[in-house]
Amino acid sequence: MFLQRSAVAAARRAAAAPALRRGIAVTAVRRNDKVPAPNYKTFNEVKTAQDLLGPGAKPGTVPSDLEQSTGLERLEILGKMEGVDIFDMRPLDASRLGTMADPILVRSxxxxxxxxxxxxxxxxxxxxWLGMTRKRPIERCPECGSVYKMNYVGPDDDAHGHHDHHHGFEEPKTFADYVKPEYY
Ligand SMILES: [Zn+2]
Known part of the structure; x- marks a missing residue:
């Protein structure tokens, strides 16, 4: 089975349907004015990491995941509550073997x-498991020879200066670093 994760595709889907969701929410509130607004940020209200903190449990109760989860786990739960799969766990294209000319694309x-x-x-x-990076996006399965290529869909790099490092990540040196660049 082929797995991949992409928050961006899910975010795009989320952006496509906010009006519909707002409509449902407003209807629910009008029907019963006593329904309190949730005491946490909902999926569409999340803007920063600070919004991904749960409200915690009431004293004397055991917290639910919704009450206590934080960070990416919280974003995943909030997304699921609104029908958005933020990690996009749909399988990759498994209808063929990837080739250098036509690799299987893996969004990241x-x-x-x-x-x-x-x-x-x-x-x-x-x-x-095949690891790909932005610096070296193509990888070939040593077992079957299928070729995969990472398709970067994340945010653009900072406009101020193009450094060779990507947010602190540095690939370990291999023999490939010491051969002619055209073999890399
Ligand atoms: Zn393979």
């Missing part, structure tokens, strides 16, 4: 991305 919003290959047809070999 981050600097690194891992894809699990099980060959073609799917599950014809044990899962092999």
């Amino acid at each position: 919003a981050g600097d690194e991305q891992y894809a699990g290959c099980t060959g073609f047809p799917a599950d014809s070999h044990n899962v092999i």
